[in-house]
Amino acid sequence: MSALSQMRGNDMDWAALIRSELDGMVPYSPGLRATEVRERSGKDVILKLSSNEHPCGPFPSALRAMNAVLPRMNRYPDGGSRALRRELCGRLGIDDQNLVVGNGSNELLRLIGQAVLTPGDEVVFAWPSFVVYPMVAQMFGATAVRVPLAEGDVHDLDAMLDAITDRTKIVFLCNPNNPTGSIYGRDDFAKFLERVPGHVLVVVDEAYFEFVTDPDYPNGLDAFDGVRPVCVLRTFSKIYSLAGLRIGYGIVPERLRRAMDKIREPFNVNTVAQVGAYYSLMDEAEVERRRRENQEQKTYIYSTFDRLGITYVPSEANFVYFKTDKPVEVFEALLMEGVIARDFGTAPALRLGIGTPEDTVITIAALERVAEKLGGI
Ligand SMILES: Cc1ncc(COP(=O)(O)O)c(C=O)c1O
Numbered sequence: 566m567s568a569l570s571q572m573r574g575n576d577m578d579w580a581a582l583i584r585s586e587l588d589g590m591v592p593y594s595p596g597l598r599a600t601e602v603r604e605r606s607g608k609d610v611i612l613k614l615s616s617n618e619h620p621c622g623p624f625p626s627a628l629r630a631m632n633a634v635l636p637r638m639n640r641y642p643d644g645g646s647r648a649l650r651r652e653l654c655g656r657l658g659i660d661d662q663n664l665v666v667g668n669g670s671n672e673l674l675r676l677i678g679q680a681v682l683t684p685g686d687e688v689v690f691a692w693p694s695f696v697v698y699p700m701v702a703q704m705f706g707a708t709a710v711r712v713p714l715a716e717g718d719v720h721d722l723d724a725m726l727d728a729i730t731d732r733t734k735i736v737f738l739c740n741p742n743n744p745t746g747s748i749y750g751r752d753d754f755a756k757f758l759e760r761v762p763g764h765v766l767v768v769v770d771e772a773y774f775e776f777v778t779d780p781d782y783p784n785g786l787d788a789f790d791g792v793r794p795v796c797v798l799r800t801f802s803k804i805y806s807l808a809g810l811r812i813g814y815g816i817v818p819e820r821l822r823r824a825m826d827k828i829r830e831p832f833n834v835n836t837v838a839q840v841g842a843y844y845s846l847m848d849e850a851e852v853e854r855r856r857r858e859n860q861e862q863k864t865y866i867y868s869t870f871d872r873l874g875i876t877y878v879p880s881e882a883n884f885v886y887f888k889t890d891k892p893v894e895v896f897e898a899l900l901m902e903g904v905i906a907r908d909f910g911t912a913p914a915l916r917l918g919i920g921t922p923e924d925t926v927i928t929i930a931a932l933e934r935v936a937e938k939l940g941g942i
Pocket residue numbers: 616617668669670671672695739742743770772799800801802808811812813
């Protein structure tokens with residue numbers, strides 16, 4: 566029998582082939598798409614408020630620059646994202662050796678895990694928080710240690726410190742936290758950094774940094790000195806509206822950056838994304854305008870929550886997290902109104918992204934109708 570015909574047999578032992586760490590993992594679920602909901606609800610206008618995207622397109626100058634570069638797509642991108650790195654370093658006041666650009670900050674989370682974790686290690690993070698943290702732990706055979714949020718749905722930094730052991734390699738801090746939108750303040754962060762053991766890498770995920778208005782918000786970069794094992798991750802997916810292009814960046818100690826450079830794909834960030842990100846940085850006025858508009862929409866949504874007696878967590882991000890004892894029904898009823906929220910299985914809460922002012926009007930009307938239909942949310 567030839568080698569080829571032997572291979573046709575159905576005798577592959579897949580369990581032996583595929584790493585056992587992946588057995589218990591569930592793929593990331595991106596939620597419903599607008600087209601599916603349009604069919605189900607019969608509504609023409611569908612608001613996809615489930616993925617914390619910005620409701621508007623990319624900045625006009627970024628769009629122009631991205632269009633201009635499309636005819637050059639026969640070439641690989643700059644594997645070092647050099648122009649963008651230079652620009653970011655100048656703006657952030659950091660050394661080039663400390664900056665890494667990724668195919669979304671998601672890639673950077675995974676690269677950090679891949680660079681650092683071995684089976685048996687532990688990864689500490691708050692819960693609920695970004696669903697990718699436990700995935701990163703699990704895919705490299707580490708144990709995910711979830712520390713429940715404290716009263717008010719805020720990070721319990723003391724409990725997180727208590728959860729650290731000799732086997733802890735990474736602590737993920739999500740600030741503002743996804744899905745609650747809550748932040749921890751400057752004093753709590755400073756105390757945490759004083760007490761965190763030196764063998765632990767602290768990864769501050771600031772995906773929603775640009776939306777924050779609370780003056781007590783600690784900029785993770787202030788804790789970065791290039792020596793301390795602290796990383797800060799940010800993204801162009803949110804306020805800059807480049808989610809579809811996948812681009813984020815990390816400020817990391819040089820030793821870690823060198824390790825990440827070894828394992829990232831040679832051309833991990835595409836040219837259009839690099840150009841779009843570069844030109845987005847030039848338009849600070851648009852960032853400010855979007856931050857203000859986001860803040861205004863939140864106040865309208867909060868007043869609706871108050872009127873309807875809905876408990877919510879004040880948010881520093883572009884989404885709001887509210888409590889409901891009938892999440893499945895409320896999620897479904899909102900869907901029939903053409904509003905896609907984010908659910909968390911049977912957890913008694915839902916998350917709603919902030920849209921345009923027009924979206925807010927539709928969302929508020931939908932919430933009111935759903936509250937009436939279900940006899941309260
Ligand atoms: C807290 C947090 N970190 C990271 C990401 C990933 O963002 P990116 O699109 O840059 O991969 C998200 C996306 O929703 C997020 O909420």
